Amino acid sequence: MTERISDAEHAVMEVLWDEAPLTAADVHQRIDPARGWSDRTVKTMLSRLLGKGVLAYEEEGRRYLYRPAVAREDYVSTESRRLVDRLFGGRITPLVAHLAERDELTDADIAEIEALLKALKS
Template sequence: MPERISDAEHAVMEVLWEQSPLTAQDVVERIPAERDWSANTVKTLIGRLLAKNVIAHEADGRRYLYRPLIERGEYVVGESQRLIDRLFGGKLTPLVAHLAERDALTGEDIAEIEALLKDLKQ
């Protein structure tokens, strides 16, 4: 499992998962405007991701093209398991119970969970 990715680094990863390879400037232009990040901030985050070996770069003339080394799905699985391990002792049932107790599950959510469980049983 790669080193943990910060929320800020995750924003850069989302851009690269959406499309890659990209130049640093391409990434800067695709970061949501509400982040209000400078080009230097994005380049710093790219440097951190390179150091964590979750993205790679290749020379393209005088610039670099960046691409993810981990798939989004792989990252989501790892982060989901970390959350369940940390907060619910590695068990999924207490997480679902927690959400249900706080009325955080809609009727649609419950129907989707039921359908998923039905599919898993088959």
């Protein structure tokens, strides 16, 4: 439903999903410095995200306080489904199988997932 969020925009969303509302400066401060983004870049992202309707804001004096307008859970679901549809014929088991085979899950991981699945069956 919602418009597509690009990689760079996603970084901004993560900050706001973690903490909101925030000003543009706050967001800039919380962006991983490794990205080396200028504050202008962050502002551009914020504008685009507003345009895409995935962020909302309220005015605080002359500034905006930004907050997510879509739940992270929903975004994660949509993206996960896209991947599963595109690469695994829409089936989740092959995805897990693939990850398991390629990523050498530790015994602890396996135990954790098993416990999780067991809990589900009850």
